Amino acid sequence: MTSRFDLRRMGMALSAPILAIIVAVLVTSAILVAAGDPVGEVWGTILSVPRPRVVVAIINAAIVYYISAVAVAIGFRMNLFNIGVDGQYRIAAFAAAVVAGEGWLPGPLNILLGLVVAMLAGGLWAGIAGLLKVYRGVSEVISTIMLNAIATVLVAFLLRKVAPQTGSNIVSTKPLPESSHVSGLPLIPGVSREVYGLIILAVLIGVVYWFILGRTRFGFDLRATGRSESAAVASGVNVKRMVLLSMILSGVVAGLVGMPLLFGQDYAYGTTFQPGLGFAGIAIALLGRNHPVGIVFAAFLWAFLDQQSNALQITAGVSDRLVLIIQGVIVLSVVIAYEVVRRLNVRIEQRRVAQALAAQAADVKEGAPA
Amino acid sequence: MGEPVVELHAITKRFPGVVANKDIELTVHRGTVHAIVGENGAGKSTLMKILYGVQQPDEGTISVEGRARQLKSPADAIDAGIGMVFQHFQLADNFTVLENVVLGAEKLHGIGDGARRTVQEISDAYGLDLDPDVLVEHLGVGAQQRVEILKVLYRGARIIILDEPTAVLVPQEVDELFDNLRELKAEGLTVIFISHKLDEVLSVADAITVIRRGTTVAEVAPKDVTARDLAELMVGSELPSPSTEESTVTDLPLLSVESTSLDNPLGGRPLLTDVNLTIHSGEIVGIAGVEGNGQDELVEVIMGIREPTSGRILLGDVDTSSWHTREIREAGIGYIPADRHRYGLLLEAPLWENVVLGHQTEPVYVTGPGGTLINGAAARQEAEAVVEQYDVRTPSIHVTAGSLSGGNQQKLIIGREMRREPKVLVAAHPTRGVDVGAQAAIWDHIKQARRAGLGVLLISADLEELVGLSDTIHVILRGRLTGQFDPDRVTKEELGAAMTGATATEGAA
Numbered sequence: 001m002t003s004r005f006d007l008r009r010m011g012m013a014l015s016a017p018i019l020a021i022i023v024a025v026l027v028t029s030a031i032l033v034a035a036g037d038p039v040g041e042v043w044g045t046i047l048s049v050p051r052p053r054v055v056v057a058i059i060n061a062a063i064v065y066y067i068s069a070v071a072v073a074i075g076f077r078m079n080l081f082n083i084g085v086d087g088q089y090r091i092a093a094f095a096a097a098v099v100a101g102e103g104w105l106p107g108p109l110n111i112l113l114g115l116v117v118a119m120l121a122g123g124l125w126a127g128i129a130g131l132l133k134v135y136r137g138v139s140e141v142i143s144t145i146m147l148n149a150i151a152t153v154l155v156a157f158l159l160r161k162v163a164p165q166t167g168s169n170i171v172s173t174k175p176l177p178e179s180s181h182v183s184g185l186p187l188i189p190g191v192s193r194e195v196y197g198l199i200i201l202a203v204l205i206g207v208v209y210w211f212i213l214g215r216t217r218f219g220f221d222l223r224a225t226g227r228s229e230s231a232a233v234a235s236g237v238n239v240k241r242m243v244l245l246s247m248i249l250s251g252v253v254a255g256l257v258g259m260p261l262l263f264g265q266d267y268a269y270g271t272t273f274q275p276g277l278g279f280a281g282i283a284i285a286l287l288g289r290n291h292p293v294g295i296v297f298a299a300f301l302w303a304f305l306d307q308q309s310n311a312l313q314i315t316a317g318v319s320d321r322l323v324l325i326i327q328g329v330i331v332l333s334v335v336i337a338y339e340v341v342r343r344l345n346v347r348i349e350q351r352r353v354a355q356a357l358a359a360q361a362a363d364v365k366e367g368a369p370a
Numbered sequence: 371m372g373e374p375v376v377e378l379h380a381i382t383k384r385f386p387g388v389v390a391n392k393d394i395e396l397t398v399h400r401g402t403v404h405a406i407v408g409e410n411g412a413g414k415s416t417l418m419k420i421l422y423g424v425q426q427p428d429e430g431t432i433s434v435e436g437r438a439r440q441l442k443s444p445a446d447a448i449d450a451g452i453g454m455v456f457q458h459f460q461l462a463d464n465f466t467v468l469e470n471v472v473l474g475a476e477k478l479h480g481i482g483d484g485a486r487r488t489v490q491e492i493s494d495a496y497g498l499d500l501d502p503d504v505l506v507e508h509l510g511v512g513a514q515q516r517v518e519i520l521k522v523l524y525r526g527a528r529i530i531i532l533d534e535p536t537a538v539l540v541p542q543e544v545d546e547l548f549d550n551l552r553e554l555k556a557e558g559l560t561v562i563f564i565s566h567k568l569d570e571v572l573s574v575a576d577a578i579t580v581i582r583r584g585t586t587v588a589e590v591a592p593k594d595v596t597a598r599d600l601a602e603l604m605v606g607s608e609l610p611s612p613s614t615e616e617s618t619v620t621d622l623p624l625l626s627v628e629s630t631s632l633d634n635p636l637g638g639r640p641l642l643t644d645v646n647l648t649i650h651s652g653e654i655v656g657i658a659g660v661e662g663n664g665q666d667e668l669v670e671v672i673m674g675i676r677e678p679t680s681g682r683i684l685l686g687d688v689d690t691s692s693w694h695t696r697e698i699r700e701a702g703i704g705y706i707p708a709d710r711h712r713y714g715l716l717l718e719a720p721l722w723e724n725v726v727l728g729h730q731t732e733p734v735y736v737t738g739p740g741g742t743l744i745n746g747a748a749a750r751q752e753a754e755a756v757v758e759q760y761d762v763r764t765p766s767i768h769v770t771a772g773s774l775s776g777g778n779q780q781k782l783i784i785g786r787e788m789r790r791e792p793k794v795l796v797a798a799h800p801t802r803g804v805d806v807g808a809q810a811a812i813w814d815h816i817k818q819a820r821r822a823g824l825g826v827l828l829i830s831a832d833l834e835e836l837v838g839l840s841d842t843i844h845v846i847l848r849g850r851l852t853g854q855f856d857p858d859r860v861t862k863e864e865l866g867a868a869m870t871g872a873t874a875t876e877g878a879a
Contacts, residue, residue, distance in 0.1 A: 215743055215744060215746075216738075216742055216743050216744065217730050217731065217736060217741070217742055217743065217744055218742070219744075220723070220726065220730055220744050221730060223719075224716055224719075224727060227716040227717075227718055227719060228712070228715075228716055228717070230712045230713050231712065231713055231714060231715060231716055231727065233675055233695065233713075234673070234675065234695070234705065234707055234713040234714065234728070235695075235699075235727045235728035235729075235730065236694070236695040236696030236697075236698075236699045236700075236728060236731075237695075237696070237730075238694055238695075238696065346718070346770070346772060346773070349769060349770055349772075349773040350772070350773040352765075352769075353764065353765055353769050353773040353774065356765035357763050357764070357765060
């Protein structure tokens with residue numbers, strides 16, 4: 001017996017989000033019924049097969065969501081709630097747009113410079129919250145929320161300073177030079193819209209996240225701190241340092257959230273740059289259970305719901321805001337479901353261990369061959 | 371002696387992997403103080419949780435005041451007239467005595483004058499001497515305990531369970547508590563008193579039930595037994611003696627604590643005052659003391675979890691006072707924490723990850739450039755070795771640490787520390803909660819390593835273990851080392867007296 005209980009664990013892990021989605025469907029349907037809206041048509045629209053153009057939109061949205069959720073997940077894994085991804089990615093996107101817009105370096109090097117600037121800016125902004133927590137005991141929840149507000153104002157203020165005077169209503173940074181555009185990938189045939197070239201960035205982030213957490217000593221310390229801070233301290237983890245480092249790391253990844261948009265679609269940072277990605281990241285990280293693969297599914301589900309709900313107004317006469325209810329209920333139920341499953345898991349495993357010991361008391365050495 | 375008010379018959383309670391209580395028989399009579407004694411981990415607490423409805427027995431019957439009862443929750447127990455005072459008080463500091471008492475029982479006498487009158491009446495009737503309007507934070511520990519008793523009485527309890535009530539009290543407060551208990555029984559109430567302090571039990575109890583390894587082994591009257599008899603009943607004759615053979619102490623100092631003090635960050639008496647001790651190669655230095663007298667702080671200072679306010683910790687002749695915990699562990703100090711769930715294990719992580727815990731930078735567990743990667747394969751191999759050598763009963767190294775029984779968790783911790791061959795082992799209660807066989811095995815491992823030159827700081831509440839294993843015993847009292855004893859000559863009574871800061875005869879008065 002290998003006793004990794006892998007199949008059972010995976011089954012349990014999957015049952016929670018599926019349960020949460022079912023609950024969300026039921027609750028949303030109940031709301032629709034209560035409001036006298038056409039339940040069937042709503043689900044028909046949301047669950048219809050998306051057209052190729054929408055598929056591209058879903059993939060693109062999921063790319064950005066994925067990066068945002070990984071940024072949040074890094075904090076979550078050690079019980080840090082980085083609510084500030086939202087401010088971090090906007091500061092970072094702005095800084096990157098300003099620097100890359102100057103076109104100091106040729107082509108790909110300029111893109112790289114932009115990415116580095118974004119990582120630095122995001123890391124620094126998150127680092128403020130980290131420093132406050134380590135040296136002044138300020139809860140990172142409070143400080144990151146405040147820093148979000150400050151980021152909004154700061155970016156708006158600086159944007160006015162750097163924006164070229166064009167006379168147009170849209171204020172934005174100097175556009176990137178043509179050579180710094182990351183061309184899209186024509187993954188879906190038959191549509192002119194392309195998938196962001198920086199999908200590669202999201203994949204890379206996922207792989208690095210998995211590797212650092214699962215394979216490195218730093219990741220071990222981080223997970224240990226998240227599981228039990230007291231045990232981590234006793235084992236020699238410098239928790240203050242870990243808090244600061246993981247906050248900065250979370251900010252570095254957060255800094256990259258806006259990059260696919262900047263280099264693949266907008267080519268400048270302006271007042272129309274997509275907001276709210278950081279908050280979606282929190283929900284997606286929760287749903288994906290902070291797992292590098294789990295978050296992929298969660299990001300796609302989120303993006304799918306977003307895009308499919310666009311047509312609701314036309315086909316079913318229901319506001320596309322409905323999707324917020326669905327997403328909200330999913331997050332609430334998934335949090336509850338995970339806790340239920342976790343406790344169930346603990347109990348089941350205790351029982352299984354006791355049974356296994358009783359059944360084969362002598363057979364201890366035949367554990368898993370690793 | 372009054373009629374029986376609590377009768378437990380054939381109570382059995384199993385937890386995964388262990389039987390906590392087995393065939394418990396207990397009869398408590400009205401108007402008596404009935405003591406339940408047993409070693410740590412003997413099953414006293416489980417039994418009391420069953421009686422208070424926190425846990426349900428797998429077998430057996432409970433009857434209270436002649437009626438068979440199913441106690442499914444504390445509410446049922448309160449309903450049956452049973453109240454419990456826990457070792458750790460559950461009081462809101464910023465509330466008054468009255469508010470604390472009324473909290474959660476507002477329906478009984480309201481929250482106004484009716485409640486105040488009742489509180490005052492109860493306080494007067496049983497000599498609890500409590501002012502309803504004083505904030506709890508202004509009360510001493512003894513008075514806070516009386517608030518807990520008042521709470522229980524207010525809810526109509528006729529049977530009061532006290533879980534290790536004297537563990538947190540100084541000797542004078544213990545005497546006051548015992549006076550209160552005599553008042554309670556004079557008024558016809560019944561007290562069940564859990565303790566492992568034999569002198570106290572003999573002085574206050576009317577009847578004593580001894581629990582050993584989860585089952586009731588004897589019921590005796592205090593006038594018929596001596597403390598020695600009780601100790602023998604508690605420990606049992608089959609208990610292997612931890613005694614060390616010939617001395618292996620050398621004059622090579624491994625770890626020295628020099629005039630170390632630690633202030634209390636919350637103010638008040640310092641947690642440690644001018645502590646001096648030296649552990650030599652091959653020496654086991656025991657620390658005896660009532661819980662909460664600075665043992666935990668001493669360990670934390672040595673392990674670098676807290677920085678001492680003044681003084682030095684030397685490893686060999688290197689000053690490590692300002693070192694971080696990781697550097698101290700890397701220098702070869704093994705650590706067995708007192709609270710394994712909070713400080714020793716990641717309960718939701720698999721065993722093999724727990725074997726790495728505390729040794730994340732050990733060469734055997736790391737790989738890659740600069741040792742930045744965890745070597746999972748090596749860690750799993752080591753985990754298999756720990757499980758085999760230290761007899762950790764588990765189906766595999768991939769189950770979570772939380773799914774093992776307490777004794778097996780402890781063996782895992784011992785194994786993971788000993789496998790790394792530390793120079794010094796800081797061991798707090800290394801055999802707490804493990805069964806007798808495992809206890810002997812742990813002692814053997816420690817003794818073996820000691821012969822090879824290991825120095826050990828041993829903190830234990832089990833005097834038998836301390837006297838048996840140690841080469842030197844220090845007594846710690848209110849953060850000071852107040853006496854040094856030779857374990858070959860000292861008696862338990864002498865140690866007990868030194869631990870409470872009183873003489874043995876006074877303690878029993």
